[in-house]
Amino acid sequence: MNKKMVRGILTATLIAGVIAPAAVASETEGGATSDLKGEFSLFHFMEEDGGGTSKAFWNAANKFMEENPNVKIDFEFTDSDNYQEKLTTKMAGNELGDVWLTKGDMLPTFADGGLIQPADKLIDQDQEWRDSYIDGAFTDCTFDGTEWGVPFQMQANCIGIYNKDIFDEVGIDGWPETFTELEEDCKKLKDAGYIPIAMGNKDQWLAESAVFNTFAYRYIDQDWFDSLSQDKGAKFTDDQFVKALTDFQSLAQYFNEDMNAINQDEMFSLYYNKKAAMFFDGAWSIGTMIQKAPADVLSATHCGLMPAVEGEPGTKEDTASGAGWNYVISSNLEGDNLTAALAFLKAVTTGDYAGDALNQGFISSGKVADDFDMSSLQPLFAEYYNLAKTMKNHTIFDCALPAEIGSGALYADTQQLIAGTMTPEQMAEDCQNVLDESR
Amino acid sequence: MSKKKAKNAGWNLLVNIPIMFLSLSCIYPVVWLIYSSLKTDQEFAVNPMSLPLHPMFSNYVEAFKKAHFGTFLFNTAYNSIVSLILVLFISFIMGYLLSRYRFKGRGIIFGLLLASMMIPIYALIVPIFIQEKKIGILNTRVSLIPVYVMMELPTSVFLIDGYLRGLSTELEDAAAIDGANLWQTMWKVIFPICKPIISTVVILTFMHVWNEFAFAQVLISKEELKTIQIGLTYFTSQYMKSYTLLLSGLAMATFPVLVIYLFFYNQIMHGMMAGAVKG
Numbered sequence: 048m049n050k051k052m053v054r055g056i057l058t059a060t061l062i063a064g065v066i067a068p069a070a071v072a073s074e075t076e077g078g079a080t081s082d083l084k085g086e087f088s089l090f091h092f093m094e095e096d097g098g099g100t101s102k103a104f105w106n107a108a109n110k111f112m113e114e115n116p117n118v119k120i121d122f123e124f125t126d127s128d129n130y131q132e133k134l135t136t137k138m139a140g141n142e143l144g145d146v147w148l149t150k151g152d153m154l155p156t157f158a159d160g161g162l163i164q165p166a167d168k169l170i171d172q173d174q175e176w177r178d179s180y181i182d183g184a185f186t187d188c189t190f191d192g193t194e195w196g197v198p199f200q201m202q203a204n205c206i207g208i209y210n211k212d213i214f215d216e217v218g219i220d221g222w223p224e225t226f227t228e229l230e231e232d233c234k235k236l237k238d239a240g241y242i243p244i245a246m247g248n249k250d251q252w253l254a255e256s257a258v259f260n261t262f263a264y265r266y267i268d269q270d271w272f273d274s275l276s277q278d279k280g281a282k283f284t285d286d287q288f289v290k291a292l293t294d295f296q297s298l299a300q301y302f303n304e305d306m307n308a309i310n311q312d313e314m315f316s317l318y319y320n321k322k323a324a325m326f327f328d329g330a331w332s333i334g335t336m337i338q339k340a341p342a343d344v345l346s347a348t349h350c351g352l353m354p355a356v357e358g359e360p361g362t363k364e365d366t367a368s369g370a371g372w373n374y375v376i377s378s379n380l381e382g383d384n385l386t387a388a389l390a391f392l393k394a395v396t397t398g399d400y401a402g403d404a405l406n407q408g409f410i411s412s413g414k415v416a417d418d419f420d421m422s423s424l425q426p427l428f429a430e431y432y433n434l435a436k437t438m439k440n441h442t443i444f445d446c447a448l449p450a451e452i453g454s455g456a457l458y459a460d461t462q463q464l465i466a467g468t469m470t471p472e473q474m475a476e477d478c479q480n481v482l483d484e485s486r
Numbered sequence: 487m488s489k490k491k492a493k494n495a496g497w498n499l500l501v502n503i504p505i506m507f508l509s510l511s512c513i514y515p516v517v518w519l520i521y522s523s524l525k526t527d528q529e530f531a532v533n534p535m536s537l538p539l540h541p542m543f544s545n546y547v548e549a550f551k552k553a554h555f556g557t558f559l560f561n562t563a564y565n566s567i568v569s570l571i572l573v574l575f576i577s578f579i580m581g582y583l584l585s586r587y588r589f590k591g592r593g594i595i596f597g598l599l600l601a602s603m604m605i606p607i608y609a610l611i612v613p614i615f616i617q618e619k620k621i622g623i624l625n626t627r628v629s630l631i632p633v634y635v636m637m638e639l640p641t642s643v644f645l646i647d648g649y650l651r652g653l654s655t656e657l658e659d660a661a662a663i664d665g666a667n668l669w670q671t672m673w674k675v676i677f678p679i680c681k682p683i684i685s686t687v688v689i690l691t692f693m694h695v696w697n698e699f700a701f702a703q704v705l706i707s708k709e710e711l712k713t714i715q716i717g718l719t720y721f722t723s724q725y726m727k728s729y730t731l732l733l734s735g736l737a738m739a740t741f742p743v744l745v746i747y748l749f750f751y752n753q754i755m756h757g758m759m760a761g762a763v764k765g
Contacts, residue, residue: 096552097723123707126719136704140615142624312531312727319532331725338726339531372724409725 084117085387087380088144090137092127099334100200103407107400111391118387138162145380146388148372151187151446152453154195163375167194169389179397183440184412187369187447196373198412199396200404202330203368203435204443205261205353209325210318212347213241217324222351224363226265226294229354233301236324244298245323246306247314248462252445252454254306255461256367258327259295260444261353265361266291269441276447278486283479284472292464292471294356299465307462319344327353330368333431334408350431352438366438370412371446410435449485456481519740523733530729542730549734553717554709562714564627565702566695569634573642573691574684576635581646582672586655599640607637611704618705629705630713634695642687649683650676689750696743714739 093104112120123144125133130148137143143162157163166188170177181201188196209222214232217239223229233243248254266287274281282288299306303317315332317323319340326332336348352363374392376385394400397413404411405419408428421429445453456478463469469477522530524541549555584592614633618624623632657679661671677684699715706712718739721732 092724094720094723097726099723099725101723124709125703126722127724128722129703129719133704136612136615139612140619140624142615142619312729316531316534329725335726339528341528341532 083115083387083390085383085385086119086121087146087384087388087391088121088123089391090123090125090134090144090147092125092130092148094124094126098338099331099407099409100404103400103404103409103411104199104395106403107395107398108391110399111394115387115390118391120391143377145377145384146374146392147377149196149375150372151190151196151369151443152448152450154188154190154375155449157375158190158193158195161378163195164378164380165193165195166197166376169376169385170194170197173389173393176393176397179401179413181412181414183368184370186440186442187371188373196370196375197392197396198370198373199400200370200372201368201410201412201435201440202371203366203431203438203440204329204371205257205327205366205368206330206333206431206434207325207327207351207353208318208332208336209349209351210321210344210347211349212343213321213324217241222349223354225354226356230298230301233298237301241321242303242317242323243301243325245314245317245326246299246302246465247309247311248307248465249310249313251458251462253311253314253328254465255458256443256445257329258353259291259461260367261327261365262295262298263288263291263444264365264367264441265353265356265359266294268360268365272442272444272447275482276442283475283482289471289475290359292474296464296467296471299467302465307466315339330431330435331409333428337408337425337427345427348427350427350434352434362439364437364439365441367443368438368440369443369446371443405432448482451485452478452482516740516744519733519737523730523737525730527728527730534729545730545734546738549721549731549738552731553714553720553735554712555714555717555735555738557710558712558714558717561711562696565630565634565713566692569631569638569695570688570691572631572635573638574687577639577642577646577687578677578680578684579672580639580643581650582676584643585647585650586658599643602636603640608700611700614701615704624705625707625711627711629711630698630701633701633705634691634698637698638691638694642691645683645687646680649680653679685750689746692746693743 091104093101093108095101095105097105108120112118121144131150134143134147134149134153138156149157154163167185180198184198184201185194185196188194188198207222213236214221217235219232219235223232236243246254246258267281267285271281271285271287273279275283303309303314303323309317311328311332314323314326314328315335318326321344333350336345340348352366355361355363374396376388376392380388396411399416401411401413401415402419404413405415405424405428408425410432421432424432444457447453448457460469460474460477464471464474518535521537522534523545524543525536525538526540526542529536529538580595584595615624618629623629653676657675658671661675666675697715698713702713702716703719706716718732718735721728721735
């Protein structure tokens with residue numbers, strides 16, 4: 048056999064191995080008649096047949112589609128764990144579609160790149176829509192003075208969950224109001240053989256985002272954070288912030304020893320098994336408790352706010368909370384398609400959606416109708432709902448700061464801080480350096 | 487003599503006990519997966535290691551429906567089988583020609599194949615995404631197939647090349663004397679005697695393609711084209727994960743691969759040894 052033939056076959060097989068024939072599927076749909084018409088795509092992480100936010104979303108979305116048969120929506124689902132990665136890839140390939148969910152820390156990238164259009168001007172065209180959001184709903188959707196996104200939830204990033212039976216058993220009467228009381232209670236619980244505060248920080252975000260962030264607002268305030276994020280003078284190395292880190296490190300002595308080796312679900316397991324008396328986590332944990340805690344644990348479970356620290360300006364009501372994620376609209380979407388997308392976003396963030404969200408165990412960014420029957424709420428969630436009404440909402444660090452610092456250095460350094468392998472001063476300096484580099 | 491026998495038995499026991507424990511550590515995760523998939527979410531949350539109190543076989547039905555297993559199973563099987571056929575066809579031809587002929591550029595082909603094995607596959611996700619978009623095959627029935635062929639080809643070629651180098655050329659000489667051309671020699675004479683290494687390529691390719699997640703996640707968006715591995719992510723909500731449904735789904739997704747592996751594992755070992763040692 049000659050060499051030319053061999054080379055020819057090899058070349059052909061190599062080409063065949065790299066490029067395969069293409070077959071493009073397409074689909075079209077016939078439509079009925081309706082005033083509202085248009086089509087758009089939506090990239091999201093709302094699992095169909097899921098619970099919580101997903102269930103309320105699909106209830107509202109299905110209702111919208113029934114009422115507007117001429118609006119065609121191309122839903123593209125990716126689970127929340129892998130959503131961010133796929134979003135980044137789609138952005139690199141310029142395949143973002145028309146409407147998608149994003150976290151606040153990605154807004155500068157989309158806005159500066161001209162990929163999204165401001166949402167505030169669009170919402171302002173419909174006063175009823177504008178008035179249907181609760182105060183502070185747009186904090187995580189705002190960048191450079193413009194509201195770029197449409198929020199759908201309002202989650203407290205930190206709430207204390209405790210087992211009252213265990214508190215009663217060791218002689219603690221009620222949820223601590225101050226840091227000193229919290230420390231005293233923790234000592235009692237530790238002496239009685241309980242883990243005072245369960246912590247599952249294996250994935251790095253929990254200790255910082257769901258606990259320390261709110262704890263820090265006892266020492267610093269919203270003005271300080273705005274100054275830090277806008278580079279107007281405040282620094283991580285400021286005394287107040289370092290003091291917050293120092294006291295938080297001291298609180299870590301009451302966490303379980305394997306705090307950095309277990310995740311959130313394993314932390315819940317410590318609580319379900321009555322090994323831990325309390326934990327701090329985002330308000331989403333209320334829904335988890337309701338669904339998964341054994342009946343006796345659930346009936347003894349109550350919630351409270353992160354205690355205030357004596358001598359510090361913050362109060363127990365100061366809580367890191369917000370929408371976190373929000374819907375953004377492509378700058379290419381216009382005409383009927385834009386109108387249809389806006390109507391859809393209104394439907395899946397306000398109106399009936401808000402009441403349905405409460406029934407599903409979370410607070411939406413939309414106002415609940417005055418005639419909503421609060422007695423239908425599960426007692427633990429109703430308790431949280433009443434607490435949430437007293438909260439003073441503040442920016443969530445990792446939703447507003449650039450990703451390198453928000454979900455980078457802050458997460459990693461807090462893990463080291465609670466493990467005792469980094470001092471508060473070292474962490475403050477490192478975070479400031481990363482923030483400076485990101486600018 | 488009996489003293490020697492006793493000594494041997496003692497020595498065997500000493501060697502076998504750690505091996506038995508190691509074997510248990512390999513089997514236990516599978517056993518755990520199966521019994522945990524029959525628990526309620528609450529049981530699992532309270533104690534992930536305990537046995538189910540009331541086995542919930544309905545978890546399998548629910549997981550099957552929720553993760554669209556019917557469609558996703560077909561898509562996974564389609565991707566696996568088409569990729570496998572292409573990998574087998576291309577890698578056998580390449581392996582045969584590379585092992586039997588010396589020609590200009592042979593070293594470059596080997597070098598390219600080796601280089602493609604060195605590049606971390608995850609570094610290729612974004613470039614391939616952009617490339618497929620430009621070609622126009624993103625999010626279609628064939629999006630994943632070229633990627634899987636590209637991923638599996640180098641290993642398969644090296645395995646087949648290594649195996650063939652250990653075979654004598656007498657059969658091919660005899661075939662040539664009888665008037666067989668290259669194509670006939672390759673497929674009618676050599677291919678049938680490469681059964682062990684072909685089995686190895688079949689199993690390794692099938693397992694890799696069946697379990698592949700990263701590219702399937704990024705390159706496919708349409709529900710009707712997604713694969714089983716993507717279906718397994720359908721048990722995760724924004725704030726909650728249904729572990730028992732996930733485990734039921736995992737058990738169902740693992741089953742076909744497990745059956746094929748158990749059926750062919752002797753051939754795999756034989757083929758791997760042959761491909762690795764000879765040549």
